[in-house]
Amino acid sequence: MEIQTFLLSIGGELTASGLIGFAAGYTLKKIAKIIVIGIGLFTLVLELLSLKGIVAVNYENLNAVTLNFLGSLNGFQAILQGEYIILGTTFVAGLGLGLQKG
16 A cells, blocks of 8 residues: 555656646747747837938847847756756656647
8 A cells, every 4th residue: 555655646746747847838938939029020120220220220239138148048058957956857848848839
């Protein structure tokens, strides 16, 4: 009986972490899509205003800011890969599935 109870408790935890991972991945992908669309629209409007001569864009500074932002994302990627936080296997599997289905 003790082994059966132990296996049931582990199974419940694995299922819960997988579902939480799926929900996190699905949500992250939806949020990422919204952010990418927003950045694209902002860039389009900025370029149109630049072509009309309404604003002057300093592309060197824009490039530096973009590279700095992308560098900060590398730190986030290291966290997800387990450099700082060890994630459960089922959570990661659920996260991957959520990102794929989202």
